[in-house]
Amino acid sequence: MSYSASNQDDDIRRAAQTLLSARYVMALTGAGISVESGIPPFRGPGGLWTKYGEPPMNGYQIFLQNPKKAWEERLNPQGPSKIIWETVGSAEPNAGHHAFAELEKMGILQCLITQNVDNLHKRAGSQKLVEIHGNYTLIRCIECNSRYPGSEVPLHNLPPQCPKCNGMLKSDTVSFGEPIPPDALDACYSETQLCDCFIVAGTSATVYPAASFPLAVRQKGGTLIEINLYESEITPLCQFSLRGPSAEVMPKLIAAIKELRQ
Numbered sequence: 001m002s003y004s005a006s007n008q009d010d011d012i013r014r015a016a017q018t019l020l021s022a023r024y025v026m027a028l029t030g031a032g033i034s035v036e037s038g039i040p041p042f043r044g045p046g047g048l049w050t051k052y053g054e055p056p057m058n059g060y061q062i063f064l065q066n067p068k069k070a071w072e073e074r075l076n077p078q079g080p081s082k083i084i085w086e087t088v089g090s091a092e093p094n095a096g097h098h099a100f101a102e103l104e105k106m107g108i109l110q111c112l113i114t115q116n117v118d119n120l121h122k123r124a125g126s127q128k129l130v131e132i133h134g135n136y137t138l139i140r141c142i143e144c145n146s147r148y149p150g151s152e153v154p155l156h157n158l159p160p161q162c163p164k165c166n167g168m169l170k171s172d173t174v175s176f177g178e179p180i181p182p183d184a185l186d187a188c189y190s191e192t193q194l195c196d197c198f199i200v201a202g203t204s205a206t207v208y209p210a211a212s213f214p215l216a217v218r219q220k221g222g223t224l225i226e227i228n229l230y231e232s233e234i235t236p237l238c239q240f241s242l243r244g245p246s247a248e249v250m251p252k253l254i255a256a257i258k259e260l261r262q
């Protein structure tokens with residue numbers, strides 16, 4: 001179904017009204033919002049993994065078998081992971097990232113879950129943020145889940161050790177085969193219990209466990225608002241499907257909320 005501009009303006013106004021009357025608003029973002037900042041997707045034509053090689057499906061087990069080697073590969077200046085993270089690091093937050101941060105400052109958005117590891121939500125100012133697949137700028141202890149900025153961790157002895165518990169340190173980005181860090185998962189579950197309105201932006205919400213959070217809210221009668229360029233698997237469950245890039249739709253939504261609040 002194609003939307004005329006006036007139809008979408010009407011939808012945006014009604015979605016804004018729904019956000020204003022909701023008790024506890026959450027959001028989930030995925031690769032779409034990163035692509036809008038110029039970060040190539042991982043898969044598909046031009047994708048980072050398509051170009052530099054797909055990480056192994058048992059990456060976490062390989063890490064555990066030989067963490068020193070895994071660290072050396074990560075730090076290799078000519079290695080694919082260095083190139084990939086430099087590409088990611090050169091991106092800037094876009095209007096969509098800034099709008100999510102503003103929605104939080106306005107007291108409306110209570111928790112933002114992102115599947116993205118690119119640090120752009122944090123750079124845009126989001127604070128109530130759960131980075132469910134980690135953050136590429138951070139290093140995490142696999143024992144106690146403490147996280148440290150990459151620049152602060154001495155790397156002369158590999159693998160580096162946690163200053164708090166001597167546990168092994170790994171990049172915070174969740175590898176294939178690695179469980180979602182329990183603290184991140186627990187936060188998602190407890191926040192979702194409070195939530196009655198969920199924005200799903202730039203993701204088809206098919207990757208578990210992230211997908212289960214909006215679905216749980218829908219099942220208990222909450223409202224789902226989708227922001228995506230295309231229809232996706234979650235579209236039939238959404239009360240509002242706002243077609244377009246987050247960097248365009250989110251600022252319109254914020255403007256509509258401000259207008260209603262006047």
Ligand SMILES: [Zn+2]
Pocket residue numbers: 141142143144145146162163164165166167
């Ligand atoms: Zn530790």
